[in-house]
Amino acid sequence: NAGVTQTPKFQVLKTGQSMTLQCAQDMNHEYMSWYRQDPGMGLRLIHYSVGAGITDQGEVPNGYNVSRSTTEDFPLRLLSAAPSQTSVYFCASSYSLAGGYNEQFFGPGTRLTVL
Amino acid sequence: KNEVEQSPQNLTAQEGEFITINCSYSVGISALHWLQQHPGGGIVSLFMLSSGKKKHGRLIATINIQEKHSSLHITASHPRDSAVYICAVSRNTGNQFYFGTGTSLTVIP
Numbered sequence: 001n002a003g004v005t006q007t008p009k010f011q012v013l014k015t016g017q018s019m020t021l022q023c024a025q026d027m028n029h030e031y032m033s034w035y036r037q038d039p040g041m042g043l044r045l046i047h048y049s050v051g052a053g054i055t056d057q058g059e060v061p062n063g064y065n066v067s068r069s070t071t072e073d074f075p076l077r078l079l080s081a082a083p084s085q086t087s088v089y090f091c092a093s094s095y096s097l098a099g100g101y102n103e104q105f106f107g108p109g110t111r112l113t114v115l
Numbered sequence: 116k117n118e119v120e121q122s123p124q125n126l127t128a129q130e131g132e133f134i135t136i137n138c139s140y141s142v143g144i145s146a147l148h149w150l151q152q153h154p155g156g157g158i159v160s161l162f163m164l165s166s167g168k169k170k171h172g173r174l175i176a177t178i179n180i181q182e183k184h185s186s187l188h189i190t191a192s193h194p195r196d197s198a199v200y201i202c203a204v205s206r207n208t209g210n211q212f213y214f215g216t217g218t219s220l221t222v223i224p
Contacts, residue, residue, distance in 0.1 A: 033212075042119065042201070042214035058211075090158060102205060104148070104212065106158040 001026050006091050006107035013081040013114045021076040021110050023091030031094045031102065032074040036060065036087040037109075043090065049074055081114045088112070118142045121202050121215035128222050134189040136218045138202030147185050149176050150201040152217070158201070161187075192222045 007022045025032065033048035045058030049068040063085060065077040074093075078085060089110045094102035120139045128134050138147070149161040162169050162176040164185075169176050173192075178185040189196055202215040 040216065042117070042216045043203075043212075044214075045211065048211070092158075102146070103160050103163045104203075105160070106150075108157040 003027065004091055004093055004105050004107035006089075006110050008110060009108065011110060011112050013078070013112065015081060015083060015114060017078075017081050019078050019081065021078075021089055021091075021112075023074045023076065023107055024072050025074075025091075025093040025105070026072065027093065027105065028071060029093035029095055029105070030071070032068065033058070033092050033104075034064070034066065034074070034076045035090045035092065036085075037090060038087050046076065046089075078112075083114045086112060086114045117215070118213040119202055119204055119215040121200075121218050123218060124216070125219045126221070128192050128220070130193060130222055130224050132192050132222075134192050134196075134220065134222075136187045136200050136202075136220070138185045138187070138215060140183050140185075140202075140204050140213075142204065142206060142213070144204040144206055146205045147178050148203040148205065148212070149185075149187050150203060152199040152201060154198070161200075189220075194222045194224050197221050 004025045030051045034046040035043040037043050044060050046064050047066040049055045052071050055066050091107040092104045094104045122137045146163050146165045148163050150158050151161050152158045164178050173190045175188040199217040199219050201217045203212050205212050
C-alpha cells in the first residue's frame with residue numbers, strides 16, 4: 001500500500017493564480033481531511049469528507065474548495081491564491097469508526113508559497 | 116482558545132536523558148494521539164490511547180482521563196528522536212481532530 005500520497009511536494013504560485021493539490025489514499029478509508037500547518041500554530045482543519053460525495057467545512061475553509069467523487073481521491077483547490085495561503089498542507093485519512101476512535105494517516109505534505 | 120495545550124514548546128536534552136512532554140485538553144475526547152514530525156518530513160502516528168498506558172520501544176504514553184492530561188516519555192533519548200511531537204485529540208462527535216502546537220525536541224549527542 002502506498003498509504004496517503006500528495007502531489008506536488010513543492011509549489012510556488014503568484015497571487016491570483018489557481019491550482020489543485022492532489023491527495024489519494026489506497027486504504028479504503030472513509031474519512032479524509034485537509035490541514036494547513038503554519039509556524040507557531042497547530043494543524044488547522046480546512047475541509048473534510050466522511051465519504052464519497054460528502055464534504056464539509058473545517059476551521060479555515062475560506063479560499064479553498066474540495067470535492068470527493070471517489071473514496072480514493074480528495075483534491076483541494078485554491079481558487080485565487082493569496083500570500084496568506086503560504087503554508088504546508090497535509091492531507092490525512094482514517095477509518096470511520098464509531099465513537100471517533102480513529103488513527104489518522106498523513107500524507108507527506110505540500111509546501112506552498114504564494115508570492 | 117486552544118482545546119489542546121502542550122508543554123514545553125521547546126526542549127533540548129543530552130543524549131541518554133529521560134524526556135517528558137505534557138499535553139492537557141479541555142474537551143471530552145474519545146482518544147488522544149501522539150504524533151511525530153521530523154524536520155521537513157511528514158507526520159506519523161506514534162500512539163492512540165483512550166486510557167492507561169502504552170509502550171513502544173523507548174516511547175511510553177500515558178493518559179489520565181479524569182485530569183484530562185497525557186504525557187509522552189522518551190527513555191534513553193537519542194539524537195534521532197529530535198523532532199516535533201504533536202498531541203491531538205479526537206472527539207466523541209464525529210471524526211474531527213484538535214491539535215496542540217507541538218513540542219520541538221532536540222537531543223544533543
